[in-house]
Amino acid sequence: KQEVTQIPAALSVPEGENLVLNCSFTDSAIYNLQWFRQDPGKGLTSLLLIQSSQREQTSGRLNASLDKSSGRSTLYIAASQPGDSATYLCAVENFNKFYFGSGTKLNVKP
Amino acid sequence: EPEVTQTPSHQVTQMGQEVILRCVPISNHLYFYWYRQILGQKVEFLVSFYNNEISEKSEIFDDQFSVERPDGSNFTLKIRSTKLEDSAMYFCASGQGRRETQYFGPGTRLLVL
Numbered sequence: 334k335q336e337v338t339q340i341p342a343a344l345s346v347p348e349g350e351n352l353v354l355n356c357s358f359t360d361s362a363i364y365n366l367q368w369f370r371q372d373p374g375k376g377l378t379s380l381l382l383i384q385s386s387q388r389e390q391t392s393g394r395l396n397a398s399l400d401k402s403s404g405r406s407t408l409y410i411a412a413s414q415p416g417d418s419a420t421y422l423c424a425v426e427n428f429n430k431f432y433f434g435s436g437t438k439l440n441v442k443p
Numbered sequence: 444e445p446e447v448t449q450t451p452s453h454q455v456t457q458m459g460q461e462v463i464l465r466c467v468p469i470s471n472h473l474y475f476y477w478y479r480q481i482l483g484q485k486v487e488f489l490v491s492f493y494n495n496e497i498s499e500k501s502e503i504f505d506d507q508f509s510v511e512r513p514d515g516s517n518f519t520l521k522i523r524s525t526k527l528e529d530s531a532m533y534f535c536a537s538g539q540g541r542r543e544t545q546y547f548g549p550g551t552r553l554l555v556l
Contacts, residue, residue: 337485364542376447376534377486377547384542422486426542429499431476433486 335360335427339434346413347442354408354437356423361401364426368397368408370419371436377422380408413441445469447548449535455554459524464551466518466535475518476536476545477510479503486534492518493541525555 336359346352356366365384369377381390381397383406389398396409406423420436448467456462468475477489490500492510509521518537522529532552536545 367544369547376549377536379544379546382544424486429491430501431478431488433488435485 335363335425335430335432337423337425337432337434339421339423339437341437342435343438343440345440345442348413348415350413350441351409351411352413352439354410354421354439356406356408356434358404358406358425358427358432360427361404362427363401366397366399366406366423366425368395368406369422369424371422372419380421410439413439415441415443417441447535447537447546449533449548449551451551452549453552453554455556456525458527458555461521461523462525462553464520464522464533464535464553466520466537466548467516468518468535468537469546470516472537472539472546474498474538474541474543474545475510475512476538477520478534478536478547479531480534480550481528481531489520522553525553527555529553530555 338357340355367382368380371377383390383399394411399406418441420438422436424433450465475492478486480486488501490504491498511519532550534550535548538545
């Protein structure tokens with residue numbers, strides 16, 4: 334069964350720092366990987382979707398990479414802002430089912 | 444900007460009762476999903492739905508659960524004979540195509556007493 338792990342579980346950084354969130358998965362036979370942010374008590378907001386044939390996707394200050402063979406993805410956030418504070422989740426699609434990590438809780442201090 | 448909506452936002456029910464959670468997906472989307480998140484745990488996939496039938500379901504989605512698209516806009520999750528462990532946040536999501544970005548609703552927080 335697919336297992337998705339996210340490291341670190343929590344991260345606190347001063348505003349302006351560049352940071353990297355990590356996601357790993359045990360079964361490399363994925364169709365895609367999606368990064369979400371989740372604000373407390375709220376739904377999930379999609380940030381980036383990487384298809385299995387792609388290596389990376391970019392949106393504004395966010396860049397996500399995918400190394401399917403090694404079972405890893407990273408989410409790079411440039412010039413972090415207090416508004417980036419949230420929990421970041423990665424999810425993979427594997428044989429038409431979806432598996433989420435536990436998330437990285439990010440706190441960006443002003 | 445179109446968004447997925449869910450009602451109710453909160454639901455409290457007694458153990459053994461049936462609940463129906465409602466979702467209105469984004470109007471031109473064809474794929475629909477239900478997920479749940481037990482407090483402090485991972486988001487878990489329950490079921491995907493396309494062309495008026497279930498396309499995939501997880502081990503969690505047993506006979507206690509059912510989904511329906513009763514009209515052109517609503518997508519519902521029915522939980523029969525609720526148990527304490529069904530208490531969770533339930534999220535609906537929709538997507539334009541298979542393996543495309545999923546857009547999540549704000550969730551329904553279900554509490555079973």
